[in-house]
């Protein structure tokens with residue numbers, strides 16, 4: 001896919017992987033719009049990258065998403081919708097709080113992606129060459145038991161992406177559907193995690209390469225060997241990711 005001159009909307013572009021990817025998309029000659037909930041964070045990002053547009057939006061709220069959609073469409077539309085926002089919680093499934101964590105993760109990591117995709121598809125379908133990108137995770141196929149409901153939300157997203165790609169291949173041949181699958185990444189969200197982490201820069205560079213080369217799945221770093229290990233030796237792969245006590 002040709003990136004120069006195209007417009008991308010990064011859902012969750014104010015920190016971590018989304019924030020890092022801004023400078024890589026700008027370097028490719030793209031126009032960048034980002035959204036997030038925290039207005040202050042958005043302002044700080046805007047002062048660092050004055051050419052981008054920012055929209056304050058909570059993607060778990062349908063009215064916020066509709067407003068953002070209207071704003072984006074009336075200002076010229078987009079060529080790439082990048083669903084990157086995500087929340088993660090370390091918790092025990094034995095606690096009563098499990099349902100609250102699961103609800104928040106499913107709403108942000110999965111249901112919002114469904115909502116945003118169906119809302120933006122009509123306009124995207126009319127353009128020449130466009131992409132829908134989803135930040136999934138290696139835990140989509142290999143759950144990390146210390147983030148149990150997060151893993152389940154990414155498994156839902158992964159399954160959704162497979163069906164979406166299949167359905168769109170018949171409806172809209174101009175739309176690439178890309179699943180970005182990072183292992184643990186060094187961001188604010190994982191600062192308490194002890195596992196080995198890859199840099200946000202590595203993730204952003206792999207994503208750009210994946211987009212340029214029309215890849216459908218972008219496994220980042222060790223996510224790829226883990227994928228194959230899980231396919232052929234599922235119990236071994238599970239025990240490597242979940243060594244002893246699941247609550248770390």
Ligand SMILES: NC(=O)c1ccc[n+]([C@@H]2O[C@H](COP(=O)([O-])OP(=O)(O)OC[C@H]3O[C@@H](n4cnc5c(N)ncnc54)[C@H](OP(=O)(O)O)[C@@H]3O)[C@@H](O)[C@H]2O)c1
Pocket residue numbers: 011012013014015016017018035036037038039041057058059060084085086087088108109135136137138181182183184185186187188189190
């Ligand atoms: N870090 C990892 O190890 C890792 C590994 C694999 C996959 N991933 C996935 O990669 C994505 C980015 O992760 P990250 O570590 O970069 O996270 P992060 O630093 O916490 O950034 C998350 C971004 O999403 C936004 N966001 C969260 N909830 C939102 C909501 N309801 N509405 C709008 N925006 C929202 C945040 O802004 P506000 O808080 O201001 O809303 C922020 O811009 C996530 O989908 C995550 O699951 C991360």
